[in-house]
Amino acid sequence: xxxxxxxxxxxxREEIDLDEPGGQVWRAIExxxxxxxxxxxxxxxxxxxxxxxxxIVLSVGLGYLLSRAIPENxxxxxxxxxDQQEACADFEKKQARMESxxxxxxxxxxxxxxxxxxxxxxxxxxxxxSLRPAYLKLTAKIKKDGCSEEIVKQVxxxxxxxxxxxxxxxxxxxxxxx
Amino acid sequence: MFxxxxxxxxxxxxxxxxxxxxxxxxxxxxxxxxxxxxxxAWMKRIVVNKCxxxxxxxTLFTESLDEQLHEVEDESSERDWAITEADLSSERxxxxxxxxxxxxxxIFTLYQLEGYDHQEISEILGVSVSTSKSQFHRAKKLLKxxxxxxxxx
Numbered sequence: 001x002x003x004x005x006x007x008x009x010x011x012x013r014e015e016i017d018l019d020e021p022g023g024q025v026w027r028a029i030e031x032x033x034x035x036x037x038x039x040x041x042x043x044x045x046x047x048x049x050x051x052x053x054x055x056i057v058l059s060v061g062l063g064y065l066l067s068r069a070i071p072e073n074x075x076x077x078x079x080x081x082x083d084q085q086e087a088c089a090d091f092e093k094k095q096a097r098m099e100s101x102x103x104x105x106x107x108x109x110x111x112x113x114x115x116x117x118x119x120x121x122x123x124x125x126x127x128x129x130s131l132r133p134a135y136l137k138l139t140a141k142i143k144k145d146g147c148s149e150e151i152v153k154q155v156x157x158x159x160x161x162x163x164x165x166x167x168x169x170x171x172x173x174x175x176x177x178x
Numbered sequence: 179m180f181x182x183x184x185x186x187x188x189x190x191x192x193x194x195x196x197x198x199x200x201x202x203x204x205x206x207x208x209x210x211x212x213x214x215x216x217x218x219a220w221m222k223r224i225v226v227n228k229c230x231x232x233x234x235x236x237t238l239f240t241e242s243l244d245e246q247l248h249e250v251e252d253e254s255s256e257r258d259w260a261i262t263e264a265d266l267s268s269e270r271x272x273x274x275x276x277x278x279x280x281x282x283x284x285i286f287t288l289y290q291l292e293g294y295d296h297q298e299i300s301e302i303l304g305v306s307v308s309t310s311k312s313q314f315h316r317a318k319k320l321l322k323x324x325x326x327x328x329x330x331x
Contacts, residue, residue, distance in 0.1 A: 009291070019180055
């Protein structure tokens, strides 16, 4: 019997990871890290274009989506339901576009700035890739359960984390490229 | 990473604390990363160490030898626990793992889910290889029982 269970666990390894941390964890990490002294100024900003693009896309895009997905006033139930439906339809479309921008930016960075001569950069970018399954899991959840305030919040937190990781990693990658 | 924490610590709030501390360590120690292992493995080790520092290692494996010996897998009872893949689900396995006693849950998590071998686990936890193996054996037996109990009628 154990073989059946072990085989099931191996085949469904990622699906077994069902727990997700609350958004406050990432915010607390960001706060702790932000409280640390900044890296030396004056270094060449290899990843500046990526960071700027991603930051704008994420902050504007997610801010917009979040505000759309959470109606500010209660209104009638019918209107709220329609708003939610509309916001969620919009959400999926915008979110997909944002993800595509994210991936294109990562691809550009990979092609231009990583390779055998930059082992640490390659490692960091592969770590970034490892965050993608969590995003895919969230999008699968949207398809399965539909869009909700909670899922919008989770996607928002996830993408913010991804951006934060890339930002932090890029500081170290830049050192390698000096 | 968060799931390693919840499985090792068995408590969501403690897992969030461990994850938070571990990630801050990851970022602050990035300059010490040598690239000998993959970055993911290096990060995972920091997370595991952070969880262990929150667990009281000395009380993880305090059960008597008799108790452990009684729980050595009895192959003869396999017939009674017949279960098929159709009876399993990710949710049931997730719940069953989380309900394991702390000591064997930690070893099961490290061995079966995170890919450490018994030698590595013995070094990480400061226990003998045989303790690691017997606790893993115990975890398998308890999991089978729990999954059988959770089996849909």
